[in-house]
Amino acid sequence: MKCAGGFLLLALAGFTACAPGDGSAEVVVETSTKGAASGHLAPNDLRLTTAHAGVRRLEFLGADGVTLSYREEIVTDGHGNYALRPLDGDAALDWSTFELLQVLREGFLFRYRDLVVRHAGLLRRNWEVTPLGTVEVAGRTCRKLRVERNVGEPIAYELAIDRETELVLASQRLDAAGKRVASMHYESFRSDPDKVGVAWHVPANDEQPLLLRDIPQQLGLRTLEPRLLPEGFVLYEAATVSSDGQQRWLKLTYTDGLEPLFFFQKLEDPAVTVRAAQVGDGPGEPREVSRVTLYTIQNVTVAQGRCNGFELIAMGPVPEVELLDLLESALP
Amino acid sequence: MNERCAAFRAEWLSAGFDPVHVEECEACRAWVRASERSIQALEELRAAEAPGELERRVVRELSGDRVRRLERAVGSLARLGAPAALDGLVHRRLAGRAPAGDAERGERSAQVLRTLDLVPAPAVLDRLVQEELAAPARQTAERFPGNLERLRAPDALAEALHARARRQTFVRLARGPFAVLVAAALVVWLALRFDEPAPRAYRFEVVRADSLEGLDPLARALAESLTGGVAR
Numbered sequence: 132m133k134c135a136g137g138f139l140l141l142a143l144a145g146f147t148a149c150a151p152g153d154g155s156a157e158v159v160v161e162t163s164t165k166g167a168a169s170g171h172l173a174p175n176d177l178r179l180t181t182a183h184a185g186v187r188r189l190e191f192l193g194a195d196g197v198t199l200s201y202r203e204e205i206v207t208d209g210h211g212n213y214a215l216r217p218l219d220g221d222a223a224l225d226w227s228t229f230e231l232l233q234v235l236r237e238g239f240l241f242r243y244r245d246l247v248v249r250h251a252g253l254l255r256r257n258w259e260v261t262p263l264g265t266v267e268v269a270g271r272t273c274r275k276l277r278v279e280r281n282v283g284e285p286i287a288y289e290l291a292i293d294r295e296t297e298l299v300l301a302s303q304r305l306d307a308a309g310k311r312v313a314s315m316h317y318e319s320f321r322s323d324p325d326k327v328g329v330a331w332h333v334p335a336n337d338e339q340p341l342l343l344r345d346i347p348q349q350l351g352l353r354t355l356e357p358r359l360l361p362e363g364f365v366l367y368e369a370a371t372v373s374s375d376g377q378q379r380w381l382k383l384t385y386t387d388g389l390e391p392l393f394f395f396q397k398l399e400d401p402a403v404t405v406r407a408a409q410v411g412d413g414p415g416e417p418r419e420v421s422r423v424t425l426y427t428i429q430n431v432t433v434a435q436g437r438c439n440g441f442e443l444i445a446m447g448p449v450p451e452v453e454l455l456d457l458l459e460s461a462l463p
Numbered sequence: 464m465n466e467r468c469a470a471f472r473a474e475w476l477s478a479g480f481d482p483v484h485v486e487e488c489e490a491c492r493a494w495v496r497a498s499e500r501s502i503q504a505l506e507e508l509r510a511a512e513a514p515g516e517l518e519r520r521v522v523r524e525l526s527g528d529r530v531r532r533l534e535r536a537v538g539s540l541a542r543l544g545a546p547a548a549l550d551g552l553v554h555r556r557l558a559g560r561a562p563a564g565d566a567e568r569g570e571r572s573a574q575v576l577r578t579l580d581l582v583p584a585p586a587v588l589d590r591l592v593q594e595e596l597a598a599p600a601r602q603t604a605e606r607f608p609g610n611l612e613r614l615r616a617p618d619a620l621a622e623a624l625h626a627r628a629r630r631q632t633f634v635r636l637a638r639g640p641f642a643v644l645v646a647a648a649l650v651v652w653l654a655l656r657f658d659e660p661a662p663r664a665y666r667f668e669v670v671r672a673d674s675l676e677g678l679d680p681l682a683r684a685l686a687e688s689l690t691g692g693v694a695r
Contacts, residue, residue: 191691199691232692239688313691336681358585374681391689395682421667426675429690435678438667444682448689452605452663459587459666 176247181296182209184324185269185317186218192312193429199224203233206324212331213241237332243391245315246288246302250367254388257282257363266291268300269320280387282363283449286430288389296322304430312430338382341369346381354381355396355441359460361453363387371398385447392447394461399442423458425451434458464490590664 184206191199201220207213217233220226233240248254263275273291280286284307291301300320304313343366347354350371368384378397385392423436423443432454435444445458464472467484468491474480475495485491595602675683 189691201692229692232687236684236688236692239685240692243685244688244691359587359591372681374679378679380679380681393682393685395679397679422670423665423667424670424672424677426672426678426686428675428686431686431689433675433678433682433686435682436667444679446682446686446689450605455663455665455669456587456591459590460585462586462666 177297178205178207178241178245178247179211179213180209181207181298181322182324182326183207183296183298183320183322185300185320187315187317189316190314191429192310201229202318206326206329208324208326208329208331214329214331215240216330235335238334238336241332246290246299246304246389248389249386249391250365250388252388253363253365253386254278257387258389263289265294266301268293269317271295271300271320273300278389280363282387283361286448293320306430336372336374337376339371341371341381343367343369350381350398352398354398355443355461355463356383357385357394357445357457357461359456360385361387361392361447361449361457364392380444390448392449392457393445394457395444395446396461397442423455425455427451438462586666594663 184204186202186204188200188202193199199221201224202218204216204218205213206216215233215237217230220229257280259279259281261277261279263277266273266275268291272294274294276290276292278288278290286307287305287309289303289305290299292298293300299315300317302315303311306312341349346356346369356366364385364387366383367386368382370382370384371379372382373379381396381398383394385394421436421438423434423438426433430448431446432449432451433444433446434451434454436458437443438458439462441462443458443461445454447454449457468488471481471484471488471491472494475485475498485495591602675686678686
């Protein structure tokens, strides 16, 4: 059984791997393979290299017990372009606002909301794959797998993988108690999508990939890097991104094979950072208080604040204590 | 045995013998009988098969694999001893020099380490070590629950599920004592609540927020995306 699981794991690693940068898949893979995680990244995200279209239903269970449910259409052209189009959703949703926000968040949704094998080596190390037979999804025969994390919180996924294309056609995320907290299910699937009139995603955050090593030298700035990570996570992507077209951030993405974890540092004029860090050193001068705001949204913890003069954000599906430790470990 | 006998025996072996000679020569008749017995005995012997390894080796040799030949050639070389001059040189070099002790090895290691870039341990480790020493059970419960041994569902689980109705009956019977236990646990929990450990001493003040308001737009969009697109 274990052996069969291993083969399936290899297959799993092959079909949805390494989310690309917004519209720059090759660049990110090239960047990452030069870095610390080289040699482990699966080469392609099959969603980007397999032209297909489908309607899928997504459900997310909130902490308050209310379920967010909606349908969207996905289209990929097999050449790196993709589009997500919200179709309809809960009656309780303010649909026009929600639809607009989903369009704005299209890149993040595709890259980070959807289940993607980000690092095949870590997937083998941190997760256990168990085959559960076959299942029919959107009229297609799929292999059913259970993928359970071996380290940290014992969360799990149940997946249905199309036998022909190896795409994930259904997934469920189960929390540590075995409760379903998120799900995605293709209601229809076409391998010959009609690409006429499709508005392909255009990245808006000007993401510039970086090599994983010597990041301060690449940017010519003092940058921070967490040195205490939740168990099983490693750095696999580094880039700079812009927010509102003005402010630039260093974005470090970590993964345990499947889940992403983020660390952001605002890239400011070094003089600003030094001044902020030194406020309070003068006699009678009030020292700037380092403060972090913590917020938990479903299974994701978000921490943002100004510490030692650095504007920082950490975010990921990890417990609060681990995220705060990560943030503190980055401080000089 | 004369020349006729020799010629007869050679012809007999090649199946073209002289029948007159064998009638006249007693020695050749005896030789023929003995030869026939030998042939019969040889025919009854079972043919021995060549070992598989021989076939593999032949194939390898024929295919140009020289490794085995080289191994054999190297293995057959005479082992030469080191020249005496080398022994003398090593002896002179080591003479009067005691083996490096722990102190000397430590100093050498320190010299090597001093040449490396100094990367200080993150300050957070100090706090974590202190917290672990102060309350190890709390650390284990909060940070390392995933390290606990994970138990597989026993095979008997399916059987147990079939007996669910029976268990439910038992639960109904045990409900009373269970309620008492829950009440006791509640009392214990309330008692322990007043003994909660001090909050963690981060190097920054931690403020809990009720919403994502105030978060940078980029981070806010990412957080909302990770959770499926929570409506604002």
